[in-house]
Every structure is written in structure tokens, then in C-alpha cells.
Amino acid sequence: MSPEREPDNAGDLAGEQDYVSLLYRKLDAEREFAQRRLTGALGQAGGTPQARTERDVATTTYSERLAQLSSVEQGLCFGRLDFDSGETTYVGRLGLFDEDGDYEPLLLDWRAPAARPFYLATAASPEGVRRRRHIRTLSRRVVALDDEILDLRAADQGHDLGLAGEAALLAALERRRTGEMSDIVATIQAEQDRIIRDELSGVLVVQGGPGTGKTAVALHRAAYLLYTYRQQLATRGVLVVGPNSTFLRYIGQVLPSLGETGVLLSTVGQLFPGVRATGADTREAAEVKGRRTMIEVLADAVADRQQVPDDVLEVEFDDGVLELDRATCEQARARARATLRPHNVARRVFVDQLLDALAEQASGRLEVDLFEGVPEIPLDEGETAGAEVLDAGDRADIRAELAASDKVLAALDSLWPRLTPQRLLRDLLGAPERLKSAAGGRLTEAERASLVRPPKSRWTPADVPLLDELAELLGEDDTEERAARERREREERAYAEGVLDILDQDEEIVDEEILRVSDILDAELFAERQQRRSELTAAERAARDRRWTFGHLIVDEAQELSPMDWRLLMRRCPSRSMTLVGDVAQTGAAAGASSWGEMLSPYVEDRWRLRELTVNYRTPAEIMDLAAGALANVDPRLRAPASVRESGIPPWQRPLGDASLREIVAGELRAADGGTVAVLCPAGRLAALREELPEDERLSLLGVEEAKGLEFDGVLVLAPEEIVAGSPRGWNDLYVALTRATRRLGVVYTEHALEPLVGAG
Numbered sequence: 001m002s003p004e005r006e007p008d009n010a011g012d013l014a015g016e017q018d019y020v021s022l023l024y025r026k027l028d029a030e031r032e033f034a035q036r037r038l039t040g041a042l043g044q045a046g047g048t049p050q051a052r053t054e055r056d057v058a059t060t061t062y063s064e065r066l067a068q069l070s071s072v073e074q075g076l077c078f079g080r081l082d083f084d085s086g087e088t089t090y091v092g093r094l095g096l097f098d099e100d101g102d103y104e105p106l107l108l109d110w111r112a113p114a115a116r117p118f119y120l121a122t123a124a125s126p127e128g129v130r131r132r133r134h135i136r137t138l139s140r141r142v143v144a145l146d147d148e149i150l151d152l153r154a155a156d157q158g159h160d161l162g163l164a165g166e167a168a169l170l171a172a173l174e175r176r177r178t179g180e181m182s183d184i185v186a187t188i189q190a191e192q193d194r195i196i197r198d199e200l201s202g203v204l205v206v207q208g209g210p211g212t213g214k215t216a217v218a219l220h221r222a223a224y225l226l227y228t229y230r231q232q233l234a235t236r237g238v239l240v241v242g243p244n245s246t247f248l249r250y251i252g253q254v255l256p257s258l259g260e261t262g263v264l265l266s267t268v269g270q271l272f273p274g275v276r277a278t279g280a281d282t283r284e285a286a287e288v289k290g291r292r293t294m295i296e297v298l299a300d301a302v303a304d305r306q307q308v309p310d311d312v313l314e315v316e317f318d319d320g321v322l323e324l325d326r327a328t329c330e331q332a333r334a335r336a337r338a339t340l341r342p343h344n345v346a347r348r349v350f351v352d353q354l355l356d357a358l359a360e361q362a363s364g365r366l367e368v369d370l371f372e373g374v375p376e377i378p379l380d381e382g383e384t385a386g387a388e389v390l391d392a393g394d395r396a397d398i399r400a401e402l403a404a405s406d407k408v409l410a411a412l413d414s415l416w417p418r419l420t421p422q423r424l425l426r427d428l429l430g431a432p433e434r435l436k437s438a439a440g441g442r443l444t445e446a447e448r449a450s451l452v453r454p455p456k457s458r459w460t461p462a463d464v465p466l467l468d469e470l471a472e473l474l475g476e477d478d479t480e481e482r483a484a485r486e487r488r489e490r491e492e493r494a495y496a497e498g499v500l501d502i503l504d505q506d507e508e509i510v511d512e513e514i515l516r517v518s519d520i521l522d523a524e525l526f527a528e529r530q531q532r533r534s535e536l537t538a539a540e541r542a543a544r545d546r547r548w549t550f551g552h553l554i555v556d557e558a559q560e561l562s563p564m565d566w567r568l569l570m571r572r573c574p575s576r577s578m579t580l581v582g583d584v585a586q587t588g589a590a591a592g593a594s595s596w597g598e599m600l601s602p603y604v605e606d607r608w609r610l611r612e613l614t615v616n617y618r619t620p621a622e623i624m625d626l627a628a629g630a631l632a633n634v635d636p637r638l639r640a641p642a643s644v645r646e647s648g649i650p651p652w653q654r655p656l657g658d659a660s661l662r663e664i665v666a667g668e669l670r671a672a673d674g675g676t677v678a679v680l681c682p683a684g685r686l687a688a689l690r691e692e693l694p695e696d697e698r699l700s701l702l703g704v705e706e707a708k709g710l711e712f713d714g715v716l717v718l719a720p721e722e723i724v725a726g727s728p729r730g731w732n733d734l735y736v737a738l739t740r741a742t743r744r745l746g747v748v749y750t751e752h753a754l755e756p757l758v759g760a761g
């Protein structure tokens with residue numbers, strides 16, 4: 001298969017321009033239609049509950065449709081297939097139909113099954129396709145056509161990587177990087193397409209080296225799944241997890257450009273509502289917090305908060321003192337624990353037991369007091385000694401009084417406090433003795449010491465899965481939350497009544513001729529509508545609710561996650577419908593995965609399927625030759641993916657010596673010719689370099705961890721030997737750093753060139 005320009009390209013261009021213009025006219029018409037419908041729906045008032053519901057549905061539907069129609073403006077149509085049968089099909093970002101004709105498709109959505117040959121057909125297996133044409137546009141103008149004739153004679157001259165639409169692909173790859181990822185919908189390759197369209201259910205693991213399109217594939221898969229399984233996924237949403245917020249910003253525009261908004265992009269550190277993880281852990285602390293053993297440590301930390309007195313607990317009540325002895329408390333604790341309910345829920349059982357015990361004691365005392373000084377009266381026949389003077393009602397009153405007494409509650413709280421995950425974790429990490437008690441022999445003294453920190457420290461990303469674990473162990477007694485919600489709803493209704501009153505009284509606003517506001521809206525509906533106006537997408541609602549479960553979970557850079565991160569994510573996706581993409585050779589996190597099987601077996605045993613990506617679209621061959629040396633140090637059995645292209649620019653290296661980094665960077669910015677440049681360095685050098693380097697919006701200064709998943713036209717790796725020495729996974733980190741460039745790579749070493757880099761350049 002080889003790209004083939006038609007000799008009469010100009011004529012073809014004009015023909016395609018006509019068709020593309022027709023598609024844009026159709027798009028405009030659809031927009032106008034949706035806009036009219038939206039305006040109509042918004043203007044509709046009141047009516048039956050059914051009419052209101054219909055109006056709300058119409059408002060949402062047409063708003064979404066309008067957003068979708070705007071998002072496909074650039075590159076609306078990018079492909080054409082000519083079949084042996086003489087049929088022709090156009091492929092683009094969404095489906096457009098000829099409503100005046102037979103509802104014939106004018107443009108096929110790239111996700112529709114009929115569009116598949118555009119990505120899969122090869123000369124060896126043409127699927128009835130004679131010619132595949134890539135149509136390149138700039139705004140609404142057709143600027144280039146790349147044709148492939150799918151016949152075997154041409155295939156002999158083909159590229160051995162089996163690329164589809166090679167000219168269009170290479171043009172896409174040669175583009176300057178802007179700092180934001182673009183979609184690849186026009187040039188998806190066959191091995192990528194198979195992953196994108198893989199079935200929804202079960203766990204799909206996508207392993208691929210740097211630049212093989214894992215992130216691109218993951219995002220296009222999200223768009224494909226939402227299109228194909230809209231009913232199933234629209235309400236629960238799709239969660240896409242990335243390694244850090246720089247990365248999320250980098251990929252943030254891809255799904256909107258594909259017309260999809262029902263996706264929540266998040267890091268694990270952002271998945272505990274109400275907590276912003278802005279602190280940082282040491283590498284060791286993050287590793288310890290990520291271990292599975294923390295499950296038991298936390299369970300014991302909760303159990304440690306369920307106390308009994310050494311001897312007797314004195315409880316002040318009604319000018320006297322009641323006593324709770326150890327045995328009574330132990331019995332109450334055993335009963336509460338036996339419920340196997342979370343701490344805050346089981347607390348009710350514990351408290352009830354002890355209130356009973358206290359009530360009995362208080363009633364007994366009261367009876368004794370009542371009888372004090374009263375002469376003994378002989379018993380009547382049938383009367384038994386010790387008959388109670390207080391009846392059940394009196395006893396219930398005493399119990400209620402005990403339950404309302406702050407002192408009594410404080411005493412019970414000292415034994416079994418109501419706890420939030422935040423409070424427990426702060427207490428645990430803030431007190432070495434608590435940590436020692438909870439950890440037992442599971443952590444060494446040094447490991448425990450790495451976790452201890454002042455109680456007011458900021459939350460870190462590695463705290464979040466611990467908070468999530470604790471939320472499960474503690475349970476949420478949501479009585480107060482429910483009451484607050486009801487109160488809010490009452491207030492909103494009252495506010496709406498007020499608004500309606502004001503509008504009704506204001507003759508200037510409400511013309512006699514026009515229906516009065518209260519004629520068409522009652523307060524409840526008004527309040528409800530106010531709420532609806534701020535109605536959130538599934539993704540937004542999910543972001544506020546820890547217990548939200550998603551229809552599908554996609555994890556990028558999945559190798560970086562710790563066992564505790566996985567526990568949190570598995571809770572968010574009980575259906576286990578997930579796509580995990582990553583590269584175990586790029587694992588940098590100390591708690592990260594070195595094998596997919598090991599990571600997944602606690603959740604799905606061996607019920608997961610593996611797909612691999614083998615072609616590197618980002619990094620030119622010259623740079624990959626160099627990076628292969630670093631990879632060999634990670635594991636000599638690993639092979640780097642084959643690069644799709646050469647840049648003709650050999651990577652260079654030099655000692656830092658007295659050279660000015662500022663000047664080197666300025667030179668690279670010039671060489672990047674308007675493109676982006678990154679300086680990647682050991683984290684410890686960041687602060688000093690921030691001062692030293694020139695200000696330029698095309699320049700990024702990053703530690704390797706933050707550079708995960710990103711790419712730049714030019715990359716300067718500073719102090720590779722420090723990157724390698726800086727962590728037990730230093731070679732992995734260096735491999736990541738060396739594979740971020742799309743065109744130019746320079747290495748500036750401080751002491752000596754690293755072995756695999758010697759002789760390079």
C-alpha cells in the first residue's frame with residue numbers, strides 16, 4: 001500500500017470542496033434547527049407535570065446537540081471510501097443524513113460500524129474498498145487529498161509497519177506541538193482501532209511503549225463507548241484517571257473536540273470530595289501509604305478508637321456519679337463489633353448498650369433514694385419483695401435524660417467517638433504511639449517514622465486512598481446530612497415563594513395582559529427549575545459523590561498506581577468494566593506496578609485481556625536508539641516500540657561544565673522554530689532552574705514525574721546520572737524523560753556521560 005496522489009489533483013480538490021461545502025451547509029442547518037428548538041423549549045411555560053418533563057428533556061437534548069455540532073466544526077469530514085461496488089462513503093466526526101432524500105447518510109460518524117474499513121482496510125484485506133482518501137481541511141476549505149489504492153501490487157511497496165493513510169499520518173505527526181493533545185480521529189491505525197472498539201465489559205489492559213498512542217486510544221475509546229453504549233453509560237458516566245493535573249490539562253480538549261462531555265477527568269488524589277490533596281509525600285512515605293498492608297493498619301487504627309476503661313469510668317449525671325465498669329463496656333463493645341457494621345454505624349449499638357446499663361443504675365439509685373427513711377411495710381399476699389417503684393415510663397424518661405446529657409455523651413464518646421476519615425487519619429499520622437499501636441509488626445520503625453507528620457499538614461495524593469478506605473471502615477452516619485438536605489430544600493422553596501410574591505406585586509414587571517408569574521409557576525416548581533438550571537452532567541455529579549459508581553473506568557499511566565489507589569478505583573467501578581493503559585517499563589512510582597497480573601489478581605484474578613501497541617508515533621528513530629540503552633538497564637528483555645519515522649536530527653549530548661544553561665535553552669527554543677521545548681531535570685534542581693531559565697510560554701521546566709504522558713517538539717534532559725541515582729526506578733525515569741521529544745533531544749550531563757549515551761550524537 002502506498003500513498004498515491006492523483007495526477008488531476010486540482011480537479012479532485014474542487015469536487016471534494018463541493019461535497020465538503022454541502023456538508024457544512026447541512027451542519028449549519030442542523031445548528032439552526034437545534035437552536036430554534038432550544039429557544040422554543042425555553043419559552044414554554046408550565047402545564048402538566050408531563051409537559052414540564054418534556055420541556056426539560058428538550059432543553060437538555062438541544063443544548064447538548066448544539067454543543068456537539070459546534071465541537072465538530074474543525075475537520076468535519078476527513079475521509080472517503082470508494083468501494084469496488086461503485087459506492088462511495090464519506091467519514092467524519094459525526095453522522096449527517098439527507099432528510100429530504102431517503103435518509104441516506106451524507107457523512108458517517110467515525111464510530112459507526114460502517115466506517116470501520118476506513119481504519120482497517122489494507123491491500124491484503126481490502127474489505128471491498130478500492131480507494132481510501134484522506135481529506136485534509138483548513139477551516140472549511142479542502143487543502144489536500146491523500147489517496148491509497150488498495151491493491152496487492154501496491155502493497156508490495158508498502159511500509160512494513162502496515163500503516164493506513166501514511167501521508168496523512170506523517171503530516172499529523174510532523175505538526176508542531178501546542179501543549180495540548182489533539183484527537184487522532186482522522187488517522188487512527190488498525191491496531192489502535194481494534195482496541196478502541198473492543199467490547200465494553202470486562203477488564204482490558206493495553207500495554208504499549210512510549211508514544212504508541214495509549215492515551216490517544218484510551219480517550220477515543222471513551223468516545224466510542226459513549227456513542228455505542230449511550231443508554232448504558234450516559235447516566236453513570238465514564239471516569240478517566242490520569243497521573244497528575246498537568247497531564248489532565250494536556251488531554252483536556254480531546255473529548256470535547258470529539259463532542260463528548262459525559263466524562264470525568266480526574267487524578268486519584270481528586271477522588272475524595274471535600275479534600276484537596278495539595279501536599280507532597282516523600283518517596284518513601286508514598287510507597288508505604290500505597291501498600292496493601294495499610295488495609296490492616298487502618299482497620300486496627302479504627303479498632304484502637306473503640307476503648308474500654310482500665311477499671312471504671314465515672315459518668316456525672318444529675319448531681320451524682322454513675323459508673324461503667326470494664327466488663328460492661330467490654331460486653332457492649334463486643335456486641336457492637338459483632339454487628340460487623342462500620343464504626344460510626346455500630347456506635348449506635350455500643351451507645352444503646354451503655355445507656356441501658358446507665359439507666360438501670362440511675363433507676364436503681366432513685367428507687368433506693370425514694371425508699372430511704374421509709375419504714376418497711378409488710379407484704380400483701382401475692383406481692384413479691386423488690387417490686388419496682390418506677391414503671392417503664394419512668395425508666396424510659398431517665399434513659400432519655402441520660403441520652404440528652406452532654407456529660408454522659410462526652411463520656412461515651414471518649415470510649416467510642418464518632419469519627420470522620422479526616423480526623424482519624426490526622427490523629428494517626430500525627431501521633432507516633434497511635435501509629436505504632438495500629439501498625440504492630442507490619443511496618444518497621446523507620447517506615448512508621450516516614451509517615452509521621454504534624455497534624456496540620458496538607459493532604460497528599462497518597463492520603464486519598466487511605467481516607468477512602470477509612471470512609472468504608474467508619475461508615476457514614478448520614479442522619480445529619482439528610483436533615484441538612486431537607487432544610488436546604490425547604491429554604492429553596494421559601495425563597496421561591498418570596499420571589500413569586502415580589503414578581504406578582506410588581507405591576508411594572510407583570511403586565512395585566514400577560515399571565516401572572518404565579519399563574520404558571522408554583523413555588524415548588526420554581527425552586528425545582530432553579531435547581532435544574534444548575535443541573536449537572538453525570539460526570540459533575542459523580543465528582544461530588546464519593547459513593548458514585550461509574551459505567552466504565554479508564555486509567556492512563558496505570559502502572560503508576562499503588563495497590564491502595566487500585567482499591568479506591570475498584571470501588572468506583574463495581575461492574576469491572578474498565579480499560580487500563582500503561583507501560584510497566586515506565587513505572588516510576590515506588591508503589592507502582594511491575595506486572596499487570598500482580599496488580600489485578602486481587603480483584604479479577606486472571607479475568608482480564610491484554611492488547612499491545614507496538615508502533616511509536618511520537619519519538620523519531622534516532623532518539624529511540626538512544627532511549628533503548630536506558631531501557632536495557634530497566635530490563636534487558638524489554639524491547640522499545642518501532643518508530644514510525646526518522647527526524648534526520650541526531651540527538652546530542654554534552655557536559656554542563658561552564659556552559660550557560662540559559663544559552664543552551666535559548667538555542668533549543670530557536671531550533672524548535674515556534675514549537676515547544678521542555679527541560680526535564682531531577683526534582684531537586686527545579687527551584688534553582690526556575691530562577692535561571694528564560695521566561696517563554698513555549699518553554700516548560702518539569703521533573704520527570706510531572707512529564708509523564710506529555711510530549712514536546714524539543715527536550716533537554718539535564719543531569720541524567722542524577723535522575724538514575726535519584727530513585728530505585730531511576731532508569732525507568734530516564735527512559736521516560738528521553739522519550740518525550742517529537743523532534744529534537746539534547747542531554748546535558750554533569751559529571752560523565754552515561755554508558756548507553758556514550759558515542760551518541
Ligand SMILES: Nc1ncnc2c1ncn2[C@@H]1O[C@H](COP(=O)(O)OP(=O)(O)OP(=O)(O)O)[C@@H](O)[C@H]1O
Nearest residue numbers: 184187188189210211212213214215216617618709
Ligand atoms: N494514529 C495516530 N495518528 C496521529 N497521531 C497519533 C496516532 N497515534 C498516536 N499519535 C500521536 O502520537 C503521540 C503519542 O501518543 P500518546 O501520547 O497517546 O502515546 P502514549 O502511548 O500514551 O505515550 P506515553 O506512554 O509515552 O505517554 C501523540 O502526539 C499522538 O497524538
